[in-house]
Amino acid sequence: MSIKKHGDTIIEVMMALAVFAVLAIITVNLMNSGINNAQRTLEYTMARNEIDSQAEALRYIHQSYVAERQLDRNNSQFRRLWDTLRRVAIKSRNLEDHANNNTEVKFDINNIETCGEAYQTNGMVEFYNAFALNTRMILPDSGNNATYGGDTYANLIPEIIVGIDSLDINSRRVLTAPVVYPRIVYKKAKDTVSGARGVDAGASENNDEGALTEKQIYNRVARAEGVFVIAVGDNDKDPMRSNYFDFYIRTCWHSVGSIAPSTITTIVRLYNPEVLE
Secondary structure (H helix, E strand, C coil), X not given: CCXXXXXXXXXXXXXXXXXXHHHHHHHHHHHHHHHHHHHHHHHHHHHHXXXXXXXXXXXXXXXXXXXXXXXXXXXXXXXXXXXXXXXXXXXXXXXXXCHHHCCCCCXXXXXXCCHHHXXXXXXXXXXXXXXXXXXXXXXXXXXXXXXXXXXXXXXXHHHHEECCCCCCCCHHHHEECCCCCXXXXXXXXXXXXXXXXXXXXXXXXXXXXXXXXXCCCEXXXXXXXCEEEEEEECCCCCHHHCCEEEEEEXXXXXXXXXXXXXXXXXXXXXXXXXXXX
């Protein structure tokens, strides 16, 4: 009695390969989707952290100025910062409109094809004199200039409120389109004797293993990528005398797996003590 053995036909093999290929593609797509979602969540978290940092810095400057209003003008450290923020405020208008009927200027950051459009000539950043705050330099002055490397607080305002042409003609290039996600990139201060909080930038110290290490203080803004602030007053005729100022903190970046730019905007309203007594 003979036993006949039968193998799979070519059609059965092809069907098995097709099913395997479909399942493999679905699995890979699900894995990529999960990774992309995790990456986007991380990017949104980083963007929100930058927004919160800028918002808290604005509130800190405002509250510190209010607390110092009884001091002499020359002794009021935060008055200079607050006055600078008031000076960059523009006429009150809808930020999404085309000012002066200039159709080349795009103000709706939620409807742009690339984040770079906001940084183009006559774009949102340039037209509205946008800026970013260096949160590492907003520190109470100790009175002996040690906190700011031997320099005076007034001279370092362009290092604190960065990106404003009226403060520094080369500062506009500090505000740039994002490379990865919204972030502020810091660099070492040039010719700085002392760093933040009175720590010598060039000082050496012993590490845990007893070896001497060079301490570097990174407290200057090299680039503000994909994050900027726009100040708007409610007084059309004299923004400096506005009852309040709205600070639009805006972020824009190209998230993984997305064609349209990702954006987050927060508004911080601060009232003007000079008008509202």
